[in-house]
Structure formats: structure tokens, C-alpha cells
Amino acid sequence: MSTLHIVGVHGIRQGSAATTAGLSSRWQKSVAAALAVTGDADRVGPVEVTVPSYQSAFPKTATRYIRLGPETADAADAPVDEEEEEFILEALASYEPSAVDDAEADDASLVPGRTLGEGWLTPRILRRAHAVDRKVGKGATARLMWLVREAHTYLRDEETSAAVRAKVREALVETGTSMVIAHSLGSVVFYDMLSRGEIPDTRGGEPGVTTLVTCGSPLSWLAVRAGVHTTGGPLAVPAGVEWTNLYASNDYVAKGGGLAHLASGVVDVKVNNGALQPHDVHRYLDKAAVSERILKAAAGRGK
Structure with missing residues (x-):
């Protein structure tokens, strides 16, 4: 056989x-x-x-080391750019559509100090991530962001x-x-x-x-x-x-x-x-x- x-x-x-x-x-x-x-x-x-x-x-970027939490010393990287920000926002919105309105109403001060490597996540991402966590469960976006960022790298970097x-x-x-x-x-x-x-x-x-x-x-x-x-x-x-x-x-x-x-x-x-x-x-x-x-x-x- x-x-x-x-x-x-x-x-x-x-x-x-x-x-x-x-x-x-x-x-x-x-x-x-x-x-x-x-x-x-x-x-x-x-x-x-x-x-x-x-x-x-x-590439050995924050895609590898992403954390929605305290800054990681080993993970130097540039901040999220405008194009990637839109990709992340769209991914989070499609994951939990009902969180979108909540995210727009939130104040960025609700989630101070959360970073992505050494590049600060934008206030818009932080608000939406916070809203998704409230809807889905604490820490949900911390897990999802690994996939979202590597998917972005794959789909946008030929x-x-x-x-x-x-x-x-x-x-x-x-x-x-x-x-x-x-x-x-x-x-x-x-x-x-x-x-x-x-x-x-x-x-x-x-x-x-x-x-x-x-x-x-x-x-x-x-x-x-x-x-x-x-x-x-x-x-x-x-x-x-x-x-x-x-x-x-x-x-x-x-x-x-x-x-x-x-x-x-x-x-x-x-x-x-x-x-x-x-x-x-x-x-x-x-x-x-x-x-x-x-x-x-x-x-x-x-x-």
C-alpha cells in the first residue's frame, strides 16, 4: 500500500x-x-x-512580539501606520460589530499605557480593543492581535x-x-x-x-x-x-x-x-x- x-x-x-x-x-x-x-x-x-x-x-517585527500590555524590552518596532490601523480596526469591527459604536464613544484615557512593542497603539485601536474586550471577554484582543497583525503582513507585503x-x-x-x-x-x-x-x-x-x-x-x-x-x-x-x-x-x-x-x-x-x-x-x-x-x-x- x-x-x-x-x-x-x-x-x-x-x-x-x-x-x-x-x-x-x-x-x-x-x-x-x-x-x-x-x-x-x-x-x-x-x-x-x-x-x-x-x-x-x-520580518522580525512586532508581528512576532505583539502584546497589549506593558512594553516589551526585546520588541523594538515602529508604530502602527495609518494603513495598518485601518486594517486592525476593520478586523476588530468584523469580529464584534456591536463594539464599534461603543468604541467611538469611549475615551482613550480608559486604556492608558497599552503598547505594541515600542510602538504605541493608536487611540482608535485602543478604544475599539477595549470595547471588544467588554463584549467578548477580557484579553480577547490580546489573543486576536497576533493573528490580525500577521494576517496584515501576509496580505499587504507581497x-x-x-x-x-x-x-x-x-x-x-x-x-x-x-x-x-x-x-x-x-x-x-x-x-x-x-x-x-x-x-x-x-x-x-x-x-x-x-x-x-x-x-x-x-x-x-x-x-x-x-x-x-x-x-x-x-x-x-x-x-x-x-x-x-x-x-x-x-x-x-x-x-x-x-x-x-x-x-x-x-x-x-x-x-x-x-x-x-x-x-x-x-x-x-x-x-x-x-x-x-x-x-x-x-x-x-x-x-
Whole structure:
């Protein structure tokens, strides 16, 4: 029985020391756990997971070290510029629309001294972040800002995004995979590649990837979607690609919801990731829904 190759596309905050070998090993263990739970390991046969590390493609800026709290001595960076400010404001507004009016009414003095590295967050961002925290829960924006800033860097810095996509494409070519699992910002990266027609052709004129599983995806955010296709338009599922999207109700990145309402052809699967770290990739990978998609991909192996 031939090996089923799976390429994983990781999200943010992997750390500059994260390697392809390390990420691949950890994802492999979680996938093996899913297959063990469902008892599908024997039917699937050998599986090899490759997760190319693209962390080095990101500039070492506050995107890496962001904190909504006391200034961090190691995180020198320039202040948020006007364009990024608008991106952050839009992301926070789409995450919790009802917080927008509250944010405009707030006074900046309510949240003094909160910084982003050595660059001060603007009063508008501070007011909206404070309003979102009131609506969603204390510390919500501290977690969200990691994703928002790295998403901004990916979507607005063509040199960075091209380097990230090149890393993923290299893994797709080397493995000849038909299955991709993309987590968090990784779902944005892979959807961007689909939209650009950058998936390697290994099926005689058609993209080689036929099975896509996304987990904890932020693609429903207006500010993120605007960077990968026309704002307000539906997400497009390419012909021949079976797309399953996993989301947890308390995953703050996925906004507790799926993608099917934005794209016909996407199958949403709600999973329970518990109360602690519901966005963690390994809490998604060990689910029966992942095992089921792997089993189906394995059944079509070699066709």
C-alpha cells in the first residue's frame, strides 16, 4: 500500500526556531491519534505529514512580539501606520460589530499605557480593543492581535506572502500530495494559492490537491477576505476540490462559526475543543472528522 502524503499549512506564533521537521512530527502524532480513535489506521495505511515552516519568511517585527500590555524590552518596532490601523480596526469591527459604536464613544484615557512593542497603539485601536474586550471577554484582543497583525503582513507585503506561498508550493511538489490540512492563517495562505492558481498540476490539467481540510479559519473576517478576493463576494471552491471546514464554538479566531454560509460547496463540521486553547491546531487534528477525510483521501490514492 502506497503512502498517503498530507501537507499541513500552519498558522502563526510557531516561533523562529520551529522547523519543518519539528512541526511535521507534532502534526503527525495528532493525526495518528485521530486515526487511532476511529480505528481507521489499518484501512488508511501509511501516512506521512509534512508541514513546511514559513516562519522565517515573516520580518522580525512586532508581528512576532505583539502584546497589549506593558512594553516589551526585546520588541523594538515602529508604530502602527495609518494603513495598518485601518486594517486592525476593520478586523476588530468584523469580529464584534456591536463594539464599534461603543468604541467611538469611549475615551482613550480608559486604556492608558497599552503598547505594541515600542510602538504605541493608536487611540482608535485602543478604544475599539477595549470595547471588544467588554463584549467578548477580557484579553480577547490580546489573543486576536497576533493573528490580525500577521494576517496584515501576509496580505499587504507581497515579498512576504510570495515567500510563504513558495514554501508551501515546494512541499506540495515534493510530496505530490492530494490532501492539505490548513490551520488558522494557513487557511488564508492556501486559499490565496487556490485563488492565484498556484497549486501544482499533478492530474493532467487539474490541481493535484483534491481534499482540503481547514481548521479554525479566519476567512470569514471581512478584513482578511478582502485581501484574498473581492470584498463581499462569496468564497469560491475550485472544481475538483472537496473542502471541509472544522470550527469550534469557542474558537475566537473562527468567531465560533463556519464558512459554509460564505461558500457553496464547503462542508462545515462543528467540533468540541474544550475551554482551554480551543484554537490550538492539535485540538483540531485529533478529531474523528479529520480521520474520516483522511480515510476518504486514502481510498482515492493513486487514482
